[in-house]
Amino acid sequence: MNIIAIMRPEGAYYKEEPIRELDSALTLLGFQIIYPRDRADLLKLIENNARICGAIFDWDQHSEELCTEINELNEYLPLYAFINTHSTLDVDVNEMRMVLYFFEYALSAADDIAKRVRQYTDEYIDTITPPLTKALFTYVEEGKYTFCTPGHMAGTAFLKSPVGTLFYDFFGAKTLKADVSISVTELGSLLDHTGPHLEAEEYIARTFGSEQSYIVTNGTSTANKIVGMYAAPAGSTVLIDRNCHKSLAHLMMMTNIVPVYLRPNRNAYGILGGIPQREFTRESIEEKIAQTANASWPVHAVITNSTYDGLLYNTDYIKNTLDVPSIHFDSAWVPYTNFHPIYDGKSGMSGERIPGKVIYETQSTHKLLAAFSQASMIHIKGDYNESTFNEAYMMHTTTSPNYGIVASAETAAAMLRGNPGRRLINRSVERALHFRKEIQRLREETDGWFFDIWQPEHIDEAECWPLDPDQNWHGFANADADHMYLDPIKVTILTPGMNEMGKLEEEGIPAALVAKFLDERGVVVEKTGPYNLLFLFSIGIDKTKSMSLMRGLTDFKRSYDLNLRVKNMLPDLYAEDPDFYRNMRIHDLAQGIHKLIVRHDLPRLMLEAFDVLPEMKMTPYEMFQHQVRGHIDECDIDELIGKVSANMILPYPPGVPVVMPGEMITEESRAVLDFLIMLCSIGERYPGFETDIHGTRLTEDGRYLVKILKLPEAQ
Incomplete structure (x- = not known):
């Protein structure tokens, strides 16, 4: 993070020469200097290059408006305005809140100014770096000798073995130096929630709108068990979403609770729907209890929000309707809902606390934010016993946590703070919306068939689209108004073979064929249904990845229309059984699987299987x-x-x-x-x-x- 952007002053040598001197002084201090062509170019550079750590400009030429525009991109970025003796300093209160410094044009002042820029840059880095991550960086830089675990001793042990050196070179010195022991007292304790670990959890809680947050280093599978072990005593009854992740089934195998299931909808595509509103009412729960042996009134409820396919609940309705002491929203797939207005009222931590209830939300930080695998969080809003909860936490948390995972969870939170965070999520939504519109355009312009997309007909604005009961696109019968919403960044591509009413057509292209084709070209699908493919437009998806997916889909259509042989179109599949696929063409394979699906009437089977x-x-x-x-x-x-x-x-x-x-x-x-x-x-x-x-x-x-x-x- 050592790039400084300088807007060249125009038309005066007394301005140009001090800037030239400053360029040399900053370069000696290790900064890389770039010169945007104009204001628009500067804003694009700041927006698209996170390593820029400051912007220098002429106050007379740019002043307040440029500061405001940069501040909307990153309110923490240091701004340096050069003035002369005749400059008008009409700085208002709002500008004084900005990180804005003034220097006068003067010869031979560059060294002092460069030192100030270095100081303010260090302060900027200190401001944006969260507490545990900062402490871990400091510890690694100090290079202390330890005589405790882990045994590789900051990577030294790897260097004593030929294969170890390969491992060391691949992962890098700092990754291994940051793999430290829980014995490092200056980093505090993840288990006791002290020191920088406590500061990290408080920092995360402020960021995600919770009253208390916990970092979990072995995934939301473990986070779900921690919440369940605390909230549901043995012998109690728990309402559980039948859509639940298998970690909740494992929780039920670990503790002797009585499950009463809330049954969600499905559509003919096999897309997982939400739990109807009636299931949350007292009357419905009483019916379920009467039909379940040893069941009593539930003490806890677990709801999957969002579903795998990107359907979010109106969580305010659930919080106010479900008559249970605590509600757990398993939000593994949506750790970003606190950071864009389209998700208001659709997350566990949205809104104020509910009197007499505790709300839990578990999130897989690693799934759609920038964190290492297994980084997860628990957020809590409401009164609970911290000491007892921590016993459940320690039951499932290793005494040797990976500090890199902890720091990555905290860094993911730091990335979402302020204007830069809102912009990250907004860009993700915009890229998904653009991709959706491109698929629509190609479908309209392409001769013959093309892929469809599961969404309303008109998607002009970025929003979470409601599953309105009077619309057919979603395929859910008896949908409730103002209850379920489709997240725009969860993109479901539809292949030919089934219409929106769930009726199988005479011919079809099973989605598994498309998934295999894409996989052989380096594009991995998140989930494949009979005639649908799910793609996640997380913050890490850029235009290059999006265009690769688009090209893969168009290449599949071209190859399919040519009716290529399987061995040429899907060589990896052909290699699994060359004799079977030797002379088979792609049409034969597609229609063979499609007819098998038709014969078994898969849409009916799926609906009945979950009914x-x-x-x-x-x-x-x-x-x-x-x-x-x-x-x-x-x-x-x-x-x-x-x-x-x-x-x-x-x-x-x-x-x-x-x-x-x-x-x-x-x-x-x-x-x-x-x-x-x-x-x-x-x-x-x-x-x-x-x-x-x-x-x-x-x-x-x-x-x-x-x-x-x-x-x-x-x-």
Whole structure:
């Protein structure tokens, strides 16, 4: 961060020569100097180059208006205005709040001015660097010798081995020096929440609008368990979104709670919808409790917000309607909702505290912000017992946290503060909106077929689009007004084969083909459904990546229209079974899979599979206790009816559990099994298209085996 932008003064030698001297003085201090052509060029440079640490300009030429424009981009950036003895200093109160310094044009003053610029630059870096990260940087620079863990000793151990040196050179010296022990007292403690760690959590809480925040170094899977272990005592009843992440199923296997499920909608595309408003009412919950053995009034509720496909709730409605002491919003996929007005009222931490309730929000900082993998946060609003909560926190948190992960979570928060943060999220929304419009344009201009996009017909402005009950585009029957909203940065591309009413067409292109084509060209899809592909336009997506995706889609259409051979269009797929794909063309493959989907009527199967839940014979906790005692057998998946599943069964797509541990598929819920068998049949017929079904074991001969409860006489 050593770039200074200088706007050249115009038309006077007495101004040009001091600037030339200052250029030389700043260069000697290690600064890189750039000269924008004009004001617009300067603003674009500041907007697109985060390493610029100051701007120098002539006050008579630019003054207040330029300062305001730069301040809207980065209110922390130091500005240096050069004046002469006749300059008018009409500085108002607003400008005095800016980081604005004045220097006079004078010869032989450059060294002193450069030293001041160095000082103010250091202050700027100190201002924008959050506390734990600052302390970690300082510790690394001090280069202390330690006689504690980790054993690589700031990377020194790696340098004693040939393969170790490869590792050292790849990751870099500072990454390894920052991997320090919890014994480093000046960094405080993540477990006791002291020192710079405490400052970091307070800093994050202020940034994200919570009353208390915690950094979690092993993902939101762990954050979810921490909240659940504290909020739901053994024997209590908990409302759980059936859309839940598998970490919550694991929570239920760890602690003896009684789950009562809130059932979300699905559409024919397999896109995960939200929980209808009626499910949150007292009457609906009373009905569920009456139908669940050992259930009592719930003490806690867990809601997935947003869904995997980018649907956000009106969280104010849920907070005020759900009659439970605490509500946990699993917001793993939306750690940015506090930083753009289109998300107001759609996040866990939005609004004021709710009297008598505690609101928790867990977020995967690493998923869509700039942080290392496993960096996660817990935000809390409301009264809770900090000491007891920290016991639950320490149950799941390692005593040897990776400080790089902690610092990256804090840095992600720092990046979102102020105008630079709002601009980051706004740019992400704008890039997604531009991409959506480009897909629409290409669809309108292209002869024959082209990809569609899951969104309302008109998307002129950046907003979260409501799933209005009187519109058909979203495909959700009986949608509630002012309840669910589509996040613009979650972009779902639709392939031909199914119309918006969920009816299968005569011909189609299954999305898995497109995903494989893109993957072979370096573009990885986040999630693939039968006829849809999900792409995340996070803050790290730039125009280069966006255009690569656009080119990949257009290249697929061109190749598909030419009906190329599979071995030429999808060489990696061909390599999986050359004999099977030797003479096959892409049309044959696409229509073969499509007809299999039509034969099984996949849209109907998906809807029915999630409409009737399997019968809960025992809680997930009770089932896991049987499993660890060895009271389990295996059976083929098509023999699962009437047997109690020992594991959670979770197919991708759609990526949420269809069977929980301790549940039994009965004739009434047979659609669940038919859905799973249909997914298996595609892989049996077409090599390379095997379905990933968690909770099953795929044998070499293509059988899917499931763990089940062993009958008592066989135990």
